[in-house]
Amino acid sequence: MASEKLFSEFPPVSTEAWTNLIQKDLKGADFEKKLVWETQEGFKIQPFYRKENLKGKEWLLSNLPGKFPYLRSTRKLTNDWSIRQDIDTPDLKTAKELAIEAISNGVSALGLVLADVGSGRKGIQIKNEKDLSFLLADLPLNEITLHFVAEEKSPELYSWLPKNKTLVGGLGYDPYRILARHGHSGGHGPETLKPILTELAGKWKNFRALTVHSSTFRDSGSTIVQELAYTLALGSEYLYRLGELGVSPEVVNSQTIFQFTIGPDYFLEIAKFRAARTLWAEIFSSYSSDKGEASLPFIEAETARYNYGIYDLHNNILRGTTEAISAAIGGAEIINVLPFDHLLQPADSFSLRIARNVQLLLKHESYLDKVADPSSGSYYIETITDQITEQAWKLFTEVEKDGGFLECLKSGKIQSSILESRKKKEENYSTRKEIFLGTNQYPNSKDKIQNKDLNKNIKSPAISSASNELKVSPIPEFFAGDAIEEIRMKTEGYESKNKTSVKVLLLPLGDLKMKKARAIFSLNFLGCAGFQVVDPGSYETSEEAIAGIQKENPQIIVFCSSDEEVSGYVKEILPKLKQKPISLVAGYPKDILPELESAGVNGFIHVRSNLLETLSDLQKRLGIQ
The missing domain is CATH 3.40.50.280 (Cobalamin-binding domain)
Structure with a gap:
């Protein structure tokens, strides 16, 4: 009796039998139109998946967590992640109080957003080394990782960091993001990144200089495939350019954080993180033969700014929750759930607490941190992981054939590709083919915006021009509810x-x-x-x-x-x-x-x-x- 397998008395049911039964229930309605969902990427999502869908792709199931190419995870035995929160209130004293409160209540990765930079947020008024020292004093820097959102002020901020302390975290510097957002480099590039990166690699090995931001593309209207391909192409560009300056790929990778935006497509987002690790392992192997610790990608996830609205704000809590679950199941090392009202105003104690509690619940009540790659073996997720990997790799190789990320940015190919996707999204929201709850469907008409000085409307300050600087067409931000919110x-x-x-x-x-x-x-x-x-x-x-x-x-x-x-x-x-x-x-x-x-x-x-x-x-x- 003990040797019998569970359900062995039930005969197997073929895919054909399942399909015939579904067709019968549809009563003549078209199977494709009724049950097959086509994503913006062109994937046709079937109503059910079976083991046979993975025929010829058995490697998806045989790969183990912590093993190259890291499809399942970069960690072997756990799925734990750091809970990050960004402080962006302008007042230094208030910012410090909020930071201490966040750390005391479960935050293990603290982000500090500087004022007057291209972050789309008001930010803390850190003007000099003295202001930064005041802010960092009394913070338990040995217990948390410290991160900055300083954009074009990153090199200046770096010069203010306390050299007598050991920091873990990231500077957040991304020179090519500055170029893409502003339309000109302002003197930022691999040449300004290199001295910071090499010094940190020698002094603070776990404080990373470079952050490759996928939000440059996703929060501008790109598809998941575009986001993945362009982000990895940007990472590859840094490997190449810094390599030309004499920095080894192993050092560059050890000093890099990939920060991916988490959008609303729940299962596709899970698959995206799995595909990202696999693809980066493939890309890195073309620069280095090291398949050990030096090849590990470090991935941070942040909920999508574009998917938050300014009306019926509590919908944003639901959006942030499902996005955070995608990132946790997908295996992100750090997750940042943006506060539900962050498009309206700097985060206060209440909105930070709600955002923080989302992740605490996922850990301590849902136990998503206990099992590495909990989605493994799902025929659906394994199939779409393979599809996203294939399509993103195809687009990545096209970018490389055209000279790499920088050349495609200079020629405008990346911008025009994202613009096409953005227009499709705008049309879908305008026609309600895609629902943005509380904005283009089921609005709360009694909800009014009291303070018109919105975080969302903050324009990036102009950066100074530099001689021989690079110039490109800028990639503007996109918000799902923007057009309808403007009407309202x-x-x-x-x-x-x-x-x-x-x-x-x-x-x-x-x-x-x-x-x-x-x-x-x-x-x-x-x-x-x-x-x-x-x-x-x-x-x-x-x-x-x-x-x-x-x-x-x-x-x-x-x-x-x-x-x-x-x-x-x-x-x-x-x-x-x-x-x-x-x-x-x-x-x-x-x-x-x-x-x-x-x-x-x-x-x-x-x-x-x-x-x-x-x-x-x-x-x-x-x-x-």
């Missing part, structure tokens, strides 16, 4: 200036099922503009609806009825109105469109409407923009 803020500005709200009255009339469905749709659709949408529940007659219009005095009315009934209600109601509000119909009754338009209907809102274009048009008609 214009509505708020209009209401504040005119001391009145933009009111929309729904007219639910006729068939109960249709009027309810279309009223709910209209409430969500028009609420995205920040309009005050009044849903009376139901009107039984046209006379009731007219009385409601006279009472509410709305700027916009929306007929919420079935296609068969709407024409009658339009013809009964609109001629009797003395003041003519903008009249919309929920739905798209194509057979009677000319009839409705001639009766006074100004537009139609429906599932195929472009949300951004429709709301922009309404604001123009209302005089808001």
Whole structure:
């Protein structure tokens, strides 16, 4: 009995049998259209995966944690990671208090964001060595890793570091990121990085000079494959350029942190981290024969700025949580969950606590730190890991054929590729093909932005030009909710200036099922503009609806009825109105469109409407923009 295998009495079921059963349940509906999801990268995600999907790819399962090429993990027995938090409040004293509080409550990697740099955050007013010494005094530097977000001020900051202490962490310097963000290098490059990197390699081996930021690409609208390929191509560029300056690849790698952005595609993000380690091992092996500790990639993860919104902020907690889980399962060494309100203002004690607790829960209640590569063996994740690896490698080799990262940046190939992906994302959010909860779907129309001085709107300060500097087309930041949030803020500005709200009255009339469905749709659709949408529940007659219009005095009315009934209600109601509000119909009754338009209907809102274009048009008609 003990030798029998569990479930051995059940016969195996073939893929064909499963597919036939699914087809039967679909009742003739198209399998591909109903159940196969195509990602922006072009991957077709199947509804189920089996062992046969890994035929010929058995190495995915045979590779062990801590073994080259590190698909499963760089660590053998654990999946533990450091909890990082960035302090970005301007006041030095407050910043120090927040740092001590964070460390006392579970943070093991402290980040300090400097003011007046291209970080998109206000940052701490560290002006000199004295300010930095004040900030670092009393911090248990022997118990934490210390990280900086200093961007173009990194070399200056380095000169302020306390030379009488041993630091572990990272300077965060990325000269080519400065070039990509600003459009010119300002004198930053491998030549300015080399002396810092070599000195640190000799003095503080565990304080890394170079951070290769994937956010340069992902927070600008790239796909996962582009993010992975361009980040690794950037890492390879540093290996090559610093090698020309006499720095060995082993030293460069030991002084490098790869900081990857974690986006909303949960399983693909897990696969991305696994693919990143595998690909970097392959790239590094072309520079060095060392397949031991010197070849290990050090990976940090940070939740995506572009995937946070400025309205209905608590959605950002959910986004940050799922992103952090992806990074933990994917095997990141450091994880930074950005505070839920960080696009609005510098993080305070409360928002830092919430962000910190996300990771503490993942460790101490979900135990995600106990098992190395917990996703191993999942046919789905193993398959998409292989697909992402293959596609990212293909793009990486194309970049190398065209002269490498720097040449592709100078020629604009990287920028144009990311721009194409960005435009597709913008279109998807505008048409609600991709949902950004609280912004382009299910908005909280009562939520208002009180402080208009947003972190999100901070512009990078110009950097000084230098002789013989490199110049490229800059890669601007991207935010998923940006266009719709701008619409909403214009509505708020209009209401504040005119001391009145933009009111929309729904007219639910006729068939109960249709009027309810279309009223709910209209409430969500028009609420995205920040309009005050009044849903009376139901009107039984046209006379009731007219009385409601006279009472509410709305700027916009929306007929919420079935296609068969709407024409009658339009013809009964609109001629009797003395003041003519903008009249919309929920739905798209194509057979009677000319009839409705001639009766006074100004537009139609429906599932195929472009949300951004429709709301922009309404604001123009209302005089808001």
